[in-house]
Amino acid sequence: MNPNRQFVREAALFMREHDRFLVLSHINPDGDATGSALGVVLMLEQLGKQYVVVNEGETPEKFAFLPRFDQLRNLRKQPLEEKFGAVIAVDCADESRMGDVRSLFDSGVRLLNIDHHPTNDGFGDVNLIRTDAAATAEILFDVAEELGVSFTEELALCIYTGLLTDTGGFRYSNTSPRVMEIAARLLSYGVKPGEVAERCLEEITFAHVKILRRALQTLELSHQNLIASITVSVDDFLETQAEREDAGGLVNYCRNIEGVEVGVSFVESEPGVVKVSMRARDRVDVSLVAKQMGGGGHAKAAGCTIRGSLSEVKQKVSLVLEEAVGVKSDE
Amino acid sequence: MNPNRQFVREAALFMREHDRFLVLSHINPDGDATGSALGVVLMLEQLGKQYVVVNEGETPEKFAFLPRFDQLRNLRKQPLEEKFGAVIAVDCADESRMGDVRSLFDSGVRLLNIDHHPTNDGFGDVNLIRTDAAATAEILFDVAEELGVSFTEELALCIYTGLLTDTGGFRYSNTSPRVMEIAARLLSYGVKPGEVAERCLEEITFAHVKILRRALQTLELSHQNLIASITVSVDDFLETQAEREDAGGLVNYCRNIEGVEVGVSFVESEPGVVKVSMRARDRVDVSLVAKQMGGGGHAKAAGCTIRGSLSEVKQKVSLVLEEAVGVKSDE
Structure with a gap:
């Protein structure tokens, strides 16, 4: 049998x-x-x-x-x-x-x-x-x-x-x-x-809409438009009264933009602690990128948690991604 | 056979x-x-x-x-x-x-x-x-x-x-x-x-992201939170350089909010011409609503085109929806 x-x-x-x-x-x-x-x-x-x-x-x-x-x-x-x-x-x-x-x-x-x-x-x-x-x-x-x-x-x-x-x-x-x-x-x-x-x-919550509309203001393309990122700060949570789970899925807006290879969301879950989520299309294995920063996941969906201010963490991740996509950050 | x-x-x-x-x-x-x-x-x-x-x-x-x-x-x-x-x-x-x-x-x-x-x-x-x-x-x-x-x-x-x-x-x-x-x-x-x-x-365009983030600023709940609406003006198109098709799907953000029965988008396609799209959950047949305003569609997805300024059209649709959901507009 x-x-x-x-x-x-x-x-x-x-x-x-x-x-x-x-x-x-x-x-x-x-x-x-x-x-x-x-x-x-x-x-x-x-x-x-x-x-x-x-x-x-x-x-x-x-x-x-x-x-x-x-x-x-x-x-x-x-x-x-x-x-x-x-x-x-x-x-x-x-x-x-x-x-x-x-x-x-x-x-x-x-x-x-x-x-x-x-x-x-x-x-x-x-x-x-x-x-x-x-x-x-x-x-x-x-x-x-x-x-x-x-x-x-x-x-x-x-x-x-x-x-x-x-x-x-x-x-x-x-x-x-x-x-x-x-x-x-x-x-x-x-x-x-x-x-x-x-x-x-x-189904989405109204709080998700509120956090989304703030987050979209921060959405930016970099690395010759191969990378799109979005940022949510502790203040965004406070001012919208949204919960952490209301910020789910933001990274998809980045990855889904045509021509983008890696989408990244930076969510400051508490002051000085940033959750980094990454979604890849074809060219980059983001599990390797996450691993370099102490995280993990799959080739197309991975993440890590990094201590530091939002700008410090974004700077750090940008450099690692620079290598992964083979293109300099535009800053 | x-x-x-x-x-x-x-x-x-x-x-x-x-x-x-x-x-x-x-x-x-x-x-x-x-x-x-x-x-x-x-x-x-x-x-x-x-x-x-x-x-x-x-x-x-x-x-x-x-x-x-x-x-x-x-x-x-x-x-x-x-x-x-x-x-x-x-x-x-x-x-x-x-x-x-x-x-x-x-x-x-x-x-x-x-x-x-x-x-x-x-x-x-x-x-x-x-x-x-x-x-x-x-x-x-x-x-x-x-x-x-x-x-x-x-x-x-x-x-x-x-x-x-x-x-x-x-x-x-x-x-x-x-x-x-x-x-x-x-x-x-x-x-x-x-x-x-x-x-x-x-896949979405970056122009869609730009029009979405402007549109979400206009998203509002009304009729005891049973209706959510979103608005895009001709100016939004001009300032974001988005095309008309980049504004597709905005109505879904409204309909998908928990508790909302009808989502509506008002898209001013040219000055004085507003495309109204409606999406329903369970309680309302939006094809009947659209029909009353000279449009048509299905029970859960319908629409019409109305001449007038955005505020005139919104006012008119709000009144028709008031009857359809059986709840007064909050304005």
């Missing part, structure tokens, strides 16, 4: 042989973590099982369109006395990603670990880890088929949300033919692709 | 029985028009046929990544003396959409019309019109299968580009299971989804 199939069977067996489950995903949950956790919940319901679904902290309100979102318990705000003997952890690359939810484990706990991260060390008693999967939700599709549960529109929506968000709207290189085939199946079960994308990928 | 299959066969026969073709799409070509025209060209090459591929005007440079883009002739800049007896028109809803390219038709011309627009009146001698297709490229996929040509990475890229752009990145409601199934096949032939999305959907 295909070993993948064997692991899927063991996961299905785990869900059949226990009666009451703790279902969890990782701290700071994203669309795949939340969609997968709630997808598991819907499968357990169909199997007639009991469950509690928790996260150490809060799940972003933008996922409130997902079924059973109201069941998702924020452990910090709603502590639990109960201990659990059967746990299903989804999308957690290692134990620490589960956060304080581990305090709810019974001493003899049995844990099913379903994940797609290459760094997953198999911390479960039963491990279903497929590093070729674009999302944990992709693996859950197979679990649902193995269990023979019905692909209701709600279940399809949870799985689709995981696929959509972990592939960046079917744009990252992990968007495999298999991802698209599964998406086709999920659409046939009634998922509305526009509505999911609207909630997960398009 | 399935009538669809019959039409696909007739289109394939048309391509087999002639030797030299004029291939064209519509004026102001988009991703589906361009991807489909070049997809037809690649099929003709495989069949050993000769062709000239033209457009009345210029094809946007952002599609330069498509194979045979350099073969695309801009008729205005490169007039042609030759007349053609066999024409393949793709993505043209009616004859007028072909523009001046019609001047190249021989008196006894035979025309193959491949399109997906519901309003197509069947102006060809052979018509392959499938209004259930999300894109003309979706129909071409079937033509390629019928012809038995090889799905090279280049051909797959052309078809994928049409699918991606006409579904808004697999987000519009025309994103059917069939679209995703075909996309899965095309990815398996080597298409890189991220690169195509980057070229077709993400």
Whole structure:
């Protein structure tokens, strides 16, 4: 038998042989973590099982369109006395990603670990880890088929949300033919692709608009227009009352400008601490650039955190990028 | 036989029985028009046929990544003396959409019309019109299968580009299971989804950034935050040296703000003429709103053009929207 199939069977067996489950995903949950956790919940319901679904902290309100979102318990705000003997952890690359939810484990706990991260060390008693999967939700599709549960529109929506968000709207290189085939199946079960994308990928806060319009004033091209950068200071946050997460995605405005090879955002998260995010098009491997400055990432998306004033950090990064693109900074 | 299959066969026969073709799409070509025209060209090459591929005007440079883009002739800049007896028109809803390219038709011309627009009146001698297709490229996929040509990475890229752009990145409601199934096949032939999305959907001009940062200064919420609007004046165009098309997509910033039901952009295209674009979330049918002001569109995307100063037009639209959302304007 295909070993993948064997692991899927063991996961299905785990869900059949226990009666009451703790279902969890990782701290700071994203669309795949939340969609997968709630997808598991819907499968357990169909199997007639009991469950509690928790996260150490809060799940972003933008996922409130997902079924059973109201069941998702924020452990910090709603502590639990109960201990659990059967746990299903989804999308957690290692134990620490589960956060304080581990305090709810019974001493003899049995844990099913379903994940797609290459760094997953198999911390479960039963491990279903497929590093070729674009999302944990992709693996859950197979679990649902193995269990023979019905692909209701709600279940399809949870799985689709995981696929959509972990592939960046079917744009990252992990968007495999298999991802698209599964998406086709999920659409046939009634998922509305526009509505999911609207909630997960398009919605912005008004605070984001406010920080964006200030940041765009700073957008500048340099290095013969090969580099575009954008800057957000601590004052910008104070004056717009925006949170740090409202400044997400600014670097994309830089990278998306025609002719630009590297986009860079400088976000002063606290006085004297600057988060540098870089996005590359074709010619530069920004993970190497980030590494030189003590950070890391992928060839097309990387970053680092540097101590110093905004102008010091910009100066430093500019010099490193000068070498990477082979063109002098224009200053 | 399935009538669809019959039409696909007739289109394939048309391509087999002639030797030299004029291939064209519509004026102001988009991703589906361009991807489909070049997809037809690649099929003709495989069949050993000769062709000239033209457009009345210029094809946007952002599609330069498509194979045979350099073969695309801009008729205005490169007039042609030759007349053609066999024409393949793709993505043209009616004859007028072909523009001046019609001047190249021989008196006894035979025309193959491949399109997906519901309003197509069947102006060809052979018509392959499938209004259930999300894109003309979706129909071409079937033509390629019928012809038995090889799905090279280049051909797959052309078809994928049409699918991606006409579904808004697999987000519009025309994103059917069939679209995703075909996309899965095309990815398996080597298409890189991220690169195509980057070229077709993400790339922006620096002029767009300049107009965006001015426009965002005008972004305001009204009608108890249910409506967000943004304004671009003729002066904004003059001072940023941006073209009209650089102001595209501004309305989405409004609609995407959490809690907003209708986003509106007011773009003064010339002094005293304002283009109003509206995007709705759930509660309002903006096609009805646009219709009241002499425009039209779809429930979630509509618009109209109104004569008057920016402030007059904004006042007028505000009142109509007041009724549509059932909430008084805050002014």
